[in-house]
Amino acid sequence: MAVVQRADSDGGQPAEGRPVVGHPGVFRDLLPMAVWGVGHDGCVWQWGLAAQDLLGWGPDQVIGHDGLPILVPECNRELAKELAARCWAGETVVGSYPVRHRDGHTVEMEMWMAPVTDPAGQPGLLVIAAETSAVRRMRDSLAALEGLFAQSPIGLALLDRELRYVRVNDALADMNGRPAAAHVGKRLREVVPGIDPGAVEALMRQVLHSGRAVLDVRTGRTDANPGCDRVWSSSYAPLTDSDGEALGVIASVIDITEGQADHLRAERARQRFALLAEAGERIGTTLDLRQAADGLAQVLVPQLADTAEVLLLEGVLAPDDAGASAHDLLHRLATAGPTPTAPAQQAPEATHRIPPGSVYAAVLGQRRPQTVPLPLPVLRSVPPDPGEGLFAHSAPGTARVVPLNARGKVLGLVITTRTRGEPFDEEDTVLIDELVARAALNIDNARLYASRHQAALTLQRSLIKPLPAVPGLELASGYLPASSENEVGGDWLDVLTLPDGRTGLIIGDVMGHGIRAAAVMGQLRIMARTLAAQNVPPARLMHHLDAAVTDLGESELATCVYAVYDRASADCLITRAGHPPPVLADPHRTVRFLEGTCGAPLGSPRDAPFQTEHVPLPPGSILVLYTDGLIESHDHDLDHGLNQLAHALRRPSRTLREIRDHLIADLLPEPSHDDVAVLLARPR
Template identity: 60%
Template sequence: MDIHEPMSKLPDQPLTVVGYAGVLRDLLPVALWRTDAGGRILEWSLAAQDVLGHLPEDLLGRDVRRTLVPEGNWELAEQLSRRVLAGETVVGTLPVRHRDGHFVAMEMWICPSADPQGETGVMAIAVETSAVLRMRDSLAAMEGLFTQSPIGLAMLGPDLRYQRVNDALARMNGVPAAGHLGKRPTEVVPGVNVEVLESLMREVLQRGEAMVDVRGTGRTPAEPGRDRMWSCSFAPLLDITGRRLGLIASLIDISDQEEARSQARRAEGRFALLADAGARIGTTLDLRRTAEEVVQMLVPEIADSADVQLLEEVLGPDEAAESGKGMVRRMAASFPEAGAPTATLVAGTTYQVPLGSVYERVIADGRPMDLFRSDLPTLFPGTGPGDGRLRDYLGSRIRCARLVPLVARGRALGAVVLTRMRDREPFDELDKVLIDELVARAALNIDNARMYTGQREAALTLQRSLSIAALPEVTGLELTGRYLPASCHEVGGDWFDVIALPDGRTGLVIGDVMGHGIHAAAVMGQLRTVVRTLARHHVPPAGMLHSLDAAVADLGENEMATCVYAVHDPVSGDCLIARAGHPPPAVVAPDGAVDFLDGSPGTPLGTGCAEFRAERVPLEPGALLVLYTDGLIEARGRDLDEGMRELAIALRYVDRPLEDTCDRVLARLLPSAARDDVAVLLARRSPRRAAR
């Protein structure tokens, strides 16, 4: 309880209207009740009913102390009543009983009031303490916000003329607060999009609904040389009848935050672009395709044009390096503008880099360089038919360019030239960081593609040099064979060979070196040479595999291969066959029955186990011997046993031409691209027995 000192006497002015007090109806309901000289309730206001719940018909004529005052405060209530009846007015905070039994703390103004009999009674004007505190805090907060807040605040009338402006808004607009009063926003800050804002304010007044986070943009006298941005919110001011009194406007300068968000969005976009570049550049090991992917990442997201150029000396073989010194070749380019002289910028064109030119300095120093309008023609100093037109185009349509060297593993490979048109801002620092990072990543992908292309060409050359151009004609056998690499970009170590031996017999060999690429092809070539050499010295199949095992072991611990070597005798028709960890050959009888050899499989070459045994397999006239590598029968979702069953089905029709049989086998077992290299060798015994 908080009882204050008595206030001075107030004139006895009974209220003529009891109920809600105008504008206080919603903000601060004021409860009023009166008693006669004996303490009986004579009047109970509607506001009192709302706050305390008691209905007038339940209270009128009842003792106020017993009805509303807690029992513990009866003595205090009696003291206050005597003071008021003596003519004093007191204020205090007292608990009052609510209809449901709980007590409500209320701040009261208790004063004398004449009752109907002309005696002195009591009138209490009370407000709920919590509501008073809320209003006090709200008013203090509003005043503090309006006078101290960094947010720009203004009150405008229904005619959208300023009625009050805080100092923060005055500073934003560069106009004193007094200079706003009585004026419309269009008169104070004409450099801002105030026509749009005033239209929105009128909409707020008409609809009676607030509008939040409307963007204001433009320049004010505070900073006439810089564009600013504000987050504006408008809320209507309405009286109890709904009449539009005006509106409250709040403005927050978000220029710096918006710029920071813009930079953050740009940074996020750049990170996303870098991540995308990792997925999109280098999808193949094709050099030209990789260069095209680089251009597609740069245009039009970062630049209006991009030109990827590589030094001829890094593209050709070593012996051609000197002849291509100082020459560059355009690998990919994009000049999307209609007026660009693209005829001189097609991929595949080459030109000599002039000594001392910008291009030469960029490649030699390995550092990026920026060029602007007057320097742009130096990018293409040539004297060819289209070079003059190209220089004119650069000087008239291009705003800026950035040259970035392609450097990978410490070696300059060429450069990427990017440009932006006149209607676009020059590259900023964030752009340059992104460009340089993208080009650095692209350089590694291009270098990988370049090295792979060189290695692949070398492997293909080696493989072609080691492969047999055509199968020989041998006694007693009809032959055909196929080699299918896993992809056109990669070679492996699968091979087969047919060797005509000096005594009329025939050596048949098929093998699979672990791995791919030039190394596997080189190992395959060595094994093929060993087989051919030893075969002509009449080394039997088991001995052949022993020798090959030692040869593979000599190449290193990580080398491994599988192999089948067979020797066919045209007189007996028999084949002596030995295996080294290789899938079992298939034998197809003239009636179409298919059997897979179940003799000793042996161990792969290079393991050092050297467990090889030969198996004699008779071939009837018209029978077919099928040698193959595991790539034929292995596939995703298919095990070896299933692959062998599929092979047996494909081999049933043994009486057809051998080429057709081979095609049927490949079509059935390899309906799509194989995951591994495949080699197949088919040998069919001639129908007639050969004479010795």
């Protein structure tokens, strides 16, 4: 039995003569080995269990078979043959090439091949092979560790489980004022007693037990400079083997005495950069005006201020409202921190009058921020509130009043206060001003977006008129603008009374969103009404609309469907331009989609004129025209939406308004990301 030397727990001389079965970490983890034998005919005659464990081949799959095609990749077979021939000739050889594992991958191995006699008495060879990838990685790691210890300006140390030094680099030896060799085998209290070694060792034991690294900042003295306190930043990390068993602790030490102030300033700068990044996430990713204002207030408090108020000029919020055009009114959009208002709590949003000659008026007029002592002048609420106005009971401290300037225009004010700790210093005011300047652009973007969204919605609604009364035809329509997070689109519908007594039903969708889409929609609607008044046939009317969209530019596209109902013949003529197919439900609730000839969208290149489909429309049947917002969704495909539409139309007969309401409820359970227009017609 092997005799293993093992050091005692006190770090004294090794104990002799204790038989110990050690952990087989080297051969198992670092240098797994395999043995097999090959006869003179190339067949494997011996295959050890270690070879099976390492390469996956069982003895029955290898023994008695030519080992060359089984184990050696084709590109290495000539080398393998050469080495085997030399070995059969009586030479012991060493080689290195990959061996094929049973699952197909290759294992890099180094081999020692010795000549032996095979079971038949013929010259054979014995292969002792080792898988070397772990050893190579360990070699590279050791080289890196050697370079790190030799060249790193950071103090480094390895300590064993008993927290005795195993190795230190020159940088740490210089910090401690002792040669590196004088550390080995000693505890901290023997080398650096002036740094509270008990507390440091307690941290390192915590690392050993938890397996997690810890950081520490410590002040003390060493032999390098025994008359002066130094400050060190240290980290302690566990050193483990491949099974996760703790072998010791690796410590890194940085002397931060001289650079501590710089370090603190750098940390403060890092925190402020993080604050700017947070502001970008809170404010720069929304087009909701109040959400942007609230995000700014929440970023300022408590990182930089105790309270923050975001106030916009009333004239900026409602530029078209003559009653709100006064320049001396501020509307509070957001607040953060302990409210600086009177005990009679005001609403989160309130309007205040700016006192003439106050700091607020000066900042707005000069467009330059100011830092002033508290208390601030009172901002009286409008209409008058029984309680005190804003800032009526502010505690002593300082305030920073910053204008919200964007695109050459002053939008309002941001007022921050600090009543605890130190007053605002120069770095504080620079950062507050930077945050406000960045937020001003986002707030202005949100304001402009809200204004454009409302203008487009107003324009679109103004163009969608109530349906006319048509003898012999029951009508119902619905229009839903996109959800508030999306710009309004260019959907429209109309019912046209033609000169010959027929009725035109038209619905369309201009590609895109916003005021431009709504304006293009208005042009197409007016042109369609004008052409219909001249009794222009459906295909010809669609041709004129196509020419109008083409004239607007290559970027403009629209879809449209136009149906002309003739009460006398009880039928419809339908022409489509890239639009979803109309749906026809007969009196027996048989539903079919009118998939007749469909031309390309308006404004796109075309090779053929628009075609017209003739569709019977007897009394009691329902014709449904709609835009794609009714059937398309991010949650399902187009076919699913069409199936839902058909299913909804198969329900028992009701009024068209009830059918319309059920269509919208069934197909749009949540707010749509696109505008939705639907038009239903049923002959009486």
